[in-house]
Amino acid sequence: MTYIQRFDPRARVTFYVCLTTALLVVNDLRALAILLALSAAVLLMARLAWARIRHVALGVLIFIVVITALNMLFRSPLEAAQQAIRAAAMASASLAMVFTFDPADLGITFRRMGFPDRFAFALDLTVRFVPMLMRDFRITMDAQRSRGYELEPRDRSLRSVLTVGRRFAPLIVPVVVRTVLEAEDRANAMDLRAFGTGRRTWLRTLRMRPPDYVLVAASFALLAGAVAVRFTLG
Amino acid sequence: MRAVNSDIQTIDLSYIYAGRDTSALRQVSLTCRASEITLIVGRSGSGKTTLARCINGLIPHTYKGGTLRGEVRLADESLKHLSLAQLARRIGTVMQDPDRQIVATRVFYDIAFGPENLGLPRDEIRARVHEAAEQLHITHLLDRDTHTLSGGELQKVVIAGALAMRPRALLLDEPLASLDPPSARDALAVFRRLADSGLTVIMIEHRLREALGVRPEHAIALNGGEVTFDGAAADLLAWLDAKRNGHSGNRAVSPPRRDGGDVLLAFRNVTFAYPGARQAQLRGVSLDVRAGDVIALIGPNGAGKSTLCKMAIGLIRPQAGRVLVGGQDAGRTTTAQRVRTVGYVFQNPAAMLFANTLGEELAFGPRNLGLADAQIAARIGQALAIVGLDHLPLDQSPFSLSFGQQKRVTIASVLAMQPRVLILDEPTAGLDDGTAEELLDQLLSATARPEAIVMVTHDLMLARRFANRVVLMVAGQVIADGAPDDVLADAEVMKQAGFDPLAGPDTTHPR
Numbered sequence: 001m002t003y004i005q006r007f008d009p010r011a012r013v014t015f016y017v018c019l020t021t022a023l024l025v026v027n028d029l030r031a032l033a034i035l036l037a038l039s040a041a042v043l044l045m046a047r048l049a050w051a052r053i054r055h056v057a058l059g060v061l062i063f064i065v066v067i068t069a070l071n072m073l074f075r076s077p078l079e080a081a082q083q084a085i086r087a088a089a090m091a092s093a094s095l096a097m098v099f100t101f102d103p104a105d106l107g108i109t110f111r112r113m114g115f116p117d118r119f120a121f122a123l124d125l126t127v128r129f130v131p132m133l134m135r136d137f138r139i140t141m142d143a144q145r146s147r148g149y150e151l152e153p154r155d156r157s158l159r160s161v162l163t164v165g166r167r168f169a170p171l172i173v174p175v176v177v178r179t180v181l182e183a184e185d186r187a188n189a190m191d192l193r194a195f196g197t198g199r200r201t202w203l204r205t206l207r208m209r210p211p212d213y214v215l216v217a218a219s220f221a222l223l224a225g226a227v228a229v230r231f232t233l234g
Numbered sequence: 235m236r237a238v239n240s241d242i243q244t245i246d247l248s249y250i251y252a253g254r255d256t257s258a259l260r261q262v263s264l265t266c267r268a269s270e271i272t273l274i275v276g277r278s279g280s281g282k283t284t285l286a287r288c289i290n291g292l293i294p295h296t297y298k299g300g301t302l303r304g305e306v307r308l309a310d311e312s313l314k315h316l317s318l319a320q321l322a323r324r325i326g327t328v329m330q331d332p333d334r335q336i337v338a339t340r341v342f343y344d345i346a347f348g349p350e351n352l353g354l355p356r357d358e359i360r361a362r363v364h365e366a367a368e369q370l371h372i373t374h375l376l377d378r379d380t381h382t383l384s385g386g387e388l389q390k391v392v393i394a395g396a397l398a399m400r401p402r403a404l405l406l407d408e409p410l411a412s413l414d415p416p417s418a419r420d421a422l423a424v425f426r427r428l429a430d431s432g433l434t435v436i437m438i439e440h441r442l443r444e445a446l447g448v449r450p451e452h453a454i455a456l457n458g459g460e461v462t463f464d465g466a467a468a469d470l471l472a473w474l475d476a477k478r479n480g481h482s483g484n485r486a487v488s489p490p491r492r493d494g495g496d497v498l499l500a501f502r503n504v505t506f507a508y509p510g511a512r513q514a515q516l517r518g519v520s521l522d523v524r525a526g527d528v529i530a531l532i533g534p535n536g537a538g539k540s541t542l543c544k545m546a547i548g549l550i551r552p553q554a555g556r557v558l559v560g561g562q563d564a565g566r567t568t569t570a571q572r573v574r575t576v577g578y579v580f581q582n583p584a585a586m587l588f589a590n591t592l593g594e595e596l597a598f599g600p601r602n603l604g605l606a607d608a609q610i611a612a613r614i615g616q617a618l619a620i621v622g623l624d625h626l627p628l629d630q631s632p633f634s635l636s637f638g639q640q641k642r643v644t645i646a647s648v649l650a651m652q653p654r655v656l657i658l659d660e661p662t663a664g665l666d667d668g669t670a671e672e673l674l675d676q677l678l679s680a681t682a683r684p685e686a687i688v689m690v691t692h693d694l695m696l697a698r699r700f701a702n703r704v705v706l707m708v709a710g711q712v713i714a715d716g717a718p719d720d721v722l723a724d725a726e727v728m729k730q731a732g733f734d735p736l737a738g739p740d741t742t743h744p745r
Binding site for chain 2: 103104125140142143182186188191197204205
């Protein structure tokens with residue numbers, strides 16, 4: 001377990017929200033640089049194996065380079081620098097957050113932060129749902145390709161570009177229809193296990209310790225500092 | 235041994251769904267006894283699922299607005315005025331697809347889900363989770379992430395989740411549907427044990443031949459919402475046989491003879507591993523598919539059957555070895571070119587159907603091949619005739635069809651491309667025995683059918699009845715390839731696959 005994972009997930013969510021909000025609030029390059037350093041430190045503390053984050057990290061990197069180039073061209077070097085630092089810091093903080101967060105903690109974290117049972121459980125289900133959606137999509141892609149479907153149209157005329165929506169129908173429709181039908185089964189299965197019938201126990205428990213309170217306090221201080229910087233330095 | 239009376243009884247149960255005119259159930263009265271397994275059989279649309287929904291309370295609690303008459307009783311108590319939460323503590327339900335019933339990311343929390351919803355104290359929930367896991371011998375799975383489990387393991391987790399509610403009865407709605415033969419056999423042993431421990435077990439299943447392996451005490455057959463058989467399970471087969479002989483129905487084609495025709499599709503020592511996988515999916519597989527072959531490709535889940543089929547149409551490429559399609563090295567062609575020779579029908583119609591009308595759906599493949607409209611229309615007509623759907627109007631929506639008809643539509647949609655080899659992935663999955671056999675009868679006896687057919691299947695009886703060649707795969711290798719009677723009766727190779735050998739003459743094909 002990394003040092004980050006020893007914190008209560010509520011404290012970590014608070015820190016993440018405050019940090020990303022701070023990044024959006026400040027414009028001053030020095031302040032942004034400090035926030036970037038902080039995010040990078042958090043990412044290092046997450047001790048993520050490069051192989052695990054490679055795909056996402058490279059994607060983010062390319063995104064940052066493109067955005068920076070566009071900003072240099074159409075806006076100013078200052079804005080380009082601001083956006084690049086912001087994006088890099090947010091990506092670092094998010095990678096650290098997402099890849100060290102135990103999905104089993106997601107529901108209880110938001111429940112204990114005051115959200116209702118249904119909302120908290122919806123988050124839990126979403127975590128399960130995304131990979132299943134991806135799997136359905138891959139199967140449908142294979143199924144349609146075996147009917148001679150190619151994503152790249154033979155005909156590259158303007159008209160065929162305009163009908164792009166129709167070209168995707170063979171991929172989108174089966175996945176959507178299936179998801180809707182499965183939602184009925186899923187809701188039935190949850191009903192049959194008495195979901196939403198009364199006050200529920202959350203087996204998993206969370207406990208805030210002194211370091212967690214320190215982290216929460218520091219997070220709010222960081223956000224307050226960012227707001228102060230915005231109003232003094234612009 | 236009947237400590238508590240937990241019999242489930244339905245009395246004159248009738249139900250009409252909201253917005254329908256016809257009854258899905260008509261005055262169904264039956265009794266399912268404690269410590270027994272009651273097997274409920276019937277074709278699609280016979281009312282099995284509606285009956286299950288009436289017993290577990292989804293009707294009327296979730297499906298509202300219909301007309302329900304009669305009642306369901308558990309021992310001496312009417313279930314009529316109980317809430318879903320109260321019902322859930324009395325009757326546990328396990329549905330078809332375990333994937334859709336898992337709610338948590340970790341096994342422990344999934345089993346705990348029901349008791350959590352009841353608001354029980356934490357210590358009691360933990361005790362119940364462990365108790366249920368022990369009953370199913372899955373304590374070693376408790377800390378695992380649910381998405382890493384196999385289908386068979388997932389189903390045990392779902393059953394444990396139902397048992398953690400400490401129900402008096404267990405309702406199983408097509409529990410074998412997504413399991414391979416070894417997992418299905420395992421599951422049946424679990425059901426037997428649970429009944430022997432005193433639960434009332436109700437099992438709805440249309441894989442009749444396998445379901446009888448659970449040695450049910452009692453069987454009920456439904457047809458058109460009515461009970462047509464209610465008696466000892468031992469008498470069910472005799473009754474079905476008698477009924478079948480009453481009709482002239484049984485026109486099973488015998489498998490066509492193999493004539494050693496041209497090689498249409500060939501795998502030459504192909505190897506494949508998914509990135510990051512611990513074990514290769516295919517390890518040096520060589521196989522020729524010839525004109526005239528009707529191959530049943532069998533093997534446990536994960537043996538590499540689907541991987542091999544995907545390779546045939548080029549969805550994946552071999553890392554070593556070659557695939558020859560129509561004599562040409564498949565490496566030099568695109569998928570779109572290969573599908574002219576090899577057609578692949580996916581298991582679930584839901585993965586394929588997308589169009590507003592049947593005509594559009596069927597034209598999709600041929601149009602992708604670049605055919606002219608007149609040619610497409612002719613091919614659609616032919617394809618529909620082969621699967622026995624030529625009576626359907628082409629402007630009908632494919633989504634308004636029954637599951638069995640949708641399956642036929644997907645087969646027709648691939649046949650319309652006139653491939654020389656047709657690969658069917660689990661052609662009988664989700665179909666009752668009668669419908670499945672009818673479909674294969676029709677397909678195989680059609681004169682315009684593809685020259686070779688490859689069926690990926692878990693159904694060994696089907697392999698024996700319809701194939702003229704059985705290929706058995708285990709752990710990425712072909713371990714047997716030959717005439718059905720030879721391979722299926724070979725105790726040694728079948729055991730390697732975790733299957734029970736199929737010996738003796740084929741005497742039972744109940745419908």
